[in-house]
Amino acid sequence: MSDLLGSVRLAWSVVVRNWVVYRKDFIANISPTLADPALMLTALGMGLSPFISSIHGLSYSQYLAPGMAATTVLFTAFFECSYGFYVRMTFESVFKAMLTTPIGTGEVVLGEFIWVSIRAALMAGGVGIVLELLSLLPNPWAVFLFPLIGAMLAIPCGAIGLLASSYVRNINQFQTVYSFIIAPLYFISGTFFPLNDRPVLGALVQVSPFFHGVSLLQMAAWNQFSPERIAYHLSVMLSYALILGLWSLARIRKKLIN
Amino acid sequence: MISKPNSTVAVDARKVTKRFGELVALNELSLAVDSGQCVGLLGPNGAGKSTFIGCLYGSVERSEGDLRVFGFDPAREARRIKERIGVVPQENALDEELTVRENMRLYARFQGVKDPFRRIEELLEHMSLSHKRHAQIRSLSGGMKRRLTFVRALLSDPELLILDEPTTGLDPTVRHLLWDKVLSYRQVGKTVLVTTHYMHEAELLCDRVIILNHGVQVAVGSPKELIEKETPGFVGIFEADQKSTLKIHLDSNWHCFMQGRQYCVRAPQIEHLIALQAASGVMAIQMRPANLEDVYLKLTGEELGENE
Ligand SMILES: Nc1ncnc2c1ncn2[C@@H]1O[C@H](COP(=O)(O)OP(=O)(O)O)[C@@H](O)[C@H]1O
Ligand SMILES: [Mg+2]
Numbered sequence: 001m002s003d004l005l006g007s008v009r010l011a012w013s014v015v016v017r018n019w020v021v022y023r024k025d026f027i028a029n030i031s032p033t034l035a036d037p038a039l040m041l042t043a044l045g046m047g048l049s050p051f052i053s054s055i056h057g058l059s060y061s062q063y064l065a066p067g068m069a070a071t072t073v074l075f076t077a078f079f080e081c082s083y084g085f086y087v088r089m090t091f092e093s094v095f096k097a098m099l100t101t102p103i104g105t106g107e108v109v110l111g112e113f114i115w116v117s118i119r120a121a122l123m124a125g126g127v128g129i130v131l132e133l134l135s136l137l138p139n140p141w142a143v144f145l146f147p148l149i150g151a152m153l154a155i156p157c158g159a160i161g162l163l164a165s166s167y168v169r170n171i172n173q174f175q176t177v178y179s180f181i182i183a184p185l186y187f188i189s190g191t192f193f194p195l196n197d198r199p200v201l202g203a204l205v206q207v208s209p210f211f212h213g214v215s216l217l218q219m220a221a222w223n224q225f226s227p228e229r230i231a232y233h234l235s236v237m238l239s240y241a242l243i244l245g246l247w248s249l250a251r252i253r254k255k256l257i258n
Numbered sequence: 259m260i261s262k263p264n265s266t267v268a269v270d271a272r273k274v275t276k277r278f279g280e281l282v283a284l285n286e287l288s289l290a291v292d293s294g295q296c297v298g299l300l301g302p303n304g305a306g307k308s309t310f311i312g313c314l315y316g317s318v319e320r321s322e323g324d325l326r327v328f329g330f331d332p333a334r335e336a337r338r339i340k341e342r343i344g345v346v347p348q349e350n351a352l353d354e355e356l357t358v359r360e361n362m363r364l365y366a367r368f369q370g371v372k373d374p375f376r377r378i379e380e381l382l383e384h385m386s387l388s389h390k391r392h393a394q395i396r397s398l399s400g401g402m403k404r405r406l407t408f409v410r411a412l413l414s415d416p417e418l419l420i421l422d423e424p425t426t427g428l429d430p431t432v433r434h435l436l437w438d439k440v441l442s443y444r445q446v447g448k449t450v451l452v453t454t455h456y457m458h459e460a461e462l463l464c465d466r467v468i469i470l471n472h473g474v475q476v477a478v479g480s481p482k483e484l485i486e487k488e489t490p491g492f493v494g495i496f497e498a499d500q501k502s503t504l505k506i507h508l509d510s511n512w513h514c515f516m517q518g519r520q521y522c523v524r525a526p527q528i529e530h531l532i533a534l535q536a537a538s539g540v541m542a543i544q545m546r547p548a549n550l551e552d553v554y555l556k557l558t559g560e561e562l563g564e565n566e
Contacts, residue, residue, distance in 0.1 A: 097351035
């Protein structure tokens with residue numbers, strides 16, 4: 001038990017380390033994650049809305065809104081755990097020195113997950129507030145649910161990044177991971193168009209961890225709560241978090257320990 | 259059983275083997291480091307020094323053999339060990355983006371240091387780095403970075419200090435400063451394990467040295483014992499082109515070898531060398547007692563090139 005507490009304390013010190021480095025370049029670090037959803041909403045929401053009458057009784061901007069929170073979660077978590085982690089691991093040798101202290105590989109990985117969860121929660125909350133101010137959230141209370149869902153969704157998204165970090169042979173290969181894994185997860189996730197009335201895509205997308213997070217955010221934003229659907233999406237998403245999280249832990253451990 | 263820390267032996271390795279695929283980096287290495295001792299691990303590049311050190315705190319997983327640090331097995335209880343050691347790794351791995359103090363505060367946190375502010379100031383002062391406390395690490399010279407890495411290793415006041423090539427590439431001033439710090443650390447009863455390929459450093463710091471080559475222990479003992487055993491006597495160093503003139507005057511028991519462009523003769527007594535000078539009419543460039551470098555070169559030097 002005290003071992004577990006010790007682990008959490010050490011993982012938290014990894015979070016502190018990331019924060020100390022992150023805040024050095026705060027503006028540069030935070031801009032893309034905020035700019036992307038804002039641009040998306042402007043281009044698609046404002047640009048396309050006039051041509052699309054309504055989806056399930058929502059304006060297209062309202063339809064897009066929760067997906068914007070999901071977007072920032074996906075990109076925050078994936079990029080931090082892919083490029084960010086990879087640079088720390090290979091170019092900066094951060095862990096070489098860190099692992100001489102009581103911190104172990106388990107705490108390194110746990111720390112990364114806590115770090116991206118917190119960041120994703122804050123970003124999702126921030127996007128939520130903007131959406132609220134733009135009156136794009138039919139359920140105004142969704143603002144409080146976004147950070148919670150964002151924090152959970154960040155785990156599978158970050159785990160994909162860590163797995164990528166453990167498999168790529170050089171940093172350029174992340175581009176391939178993005179094109180073949182992240183982009184499909186992103187564009188086919190219900191963020192941009194509904195999937196439930198498409199038999200093939202609708203069935204296929206069930207294997208995407210991102211889709212389940214998007215669905216939860218949409219239910220929150222649109223005030224469409226059904227206990228069965230919440231239970232389904234939540235349990236699939238958390239299962240992914242657990243499986244991908246443990247898998248990435250095993251992979252990163254192999255990378256950090258010779 | 260193992261959870262009971264052993265008080266007299268800091269490191270106990272029995273037939274530790276480490277393979278990287280086909281390559282055998284450590285081959286049944288057995289060694290012990292007693293508490294309060296300074297033990298040197300010597301050997302050419304690629305001998306397996308860093309690999310062994312990695313095994314001690316679990317960043318390298320040994321393939322076979324038994325290993326205990328303070329009685330704990332690093333493969334299973336690395337944290338218990340890491341709470342009590344300080345490591346100066348071969349690469350500094352400092353956070354270049356951060357300032358000296360930011361970096362040390364993080365490491366103080368990692369190591370659970372109490373009263374970190376005071377401890378950091380104390381150690382920066384000790385390593386003559388106080389004036390750099392707000393400097394970005396990337397702006398420090400190589401010698402300052404190395405000193406800062408020592409500060410980092412000493413934050414938790416460890417019982418065992420592990421130094422992996424602590425002075426490689428540093429200027430003599432910094433080297434002497436660091437030696438001085440290591441010696442004073444020893445004086446307060448701490449244990450030190452140091453790898454190096456500077457024999458002078460090993461002679462100066464170590465009670466006992468272990469010479470490794472290709473992951474195999476080729477010699478162990480105090481520097482003095484090893485010199486007595488492997489290369490006793492005095493060495494005269496001559497110009498290489500005097501070799502043929504000298505040869506006819508040599509005793510068959512003496513040891514002769516080329517070292518770079520110099521021809522060396524090792525004889526039991528300095529008088530022998532003086533007599534050699536008189537008989538051959540060739541003056542030595544230098545005459546000196548045999549040292550650990552002679553031992554090292556004798557035991558590891560033959561296959562130079564293969565190791566590199
Ligand atoms: N991670 C690794 N993967 C494969 N080979 C390695 C690895 N680390 C070290 N080696 C090899 O093991 C041998 C010993 O290396 P090392 O312990 O670094 O030597 P030293 O520190 O004495 O210079 C070398 O041949 C080196 O190439
Ligand atoms: Mg080495």
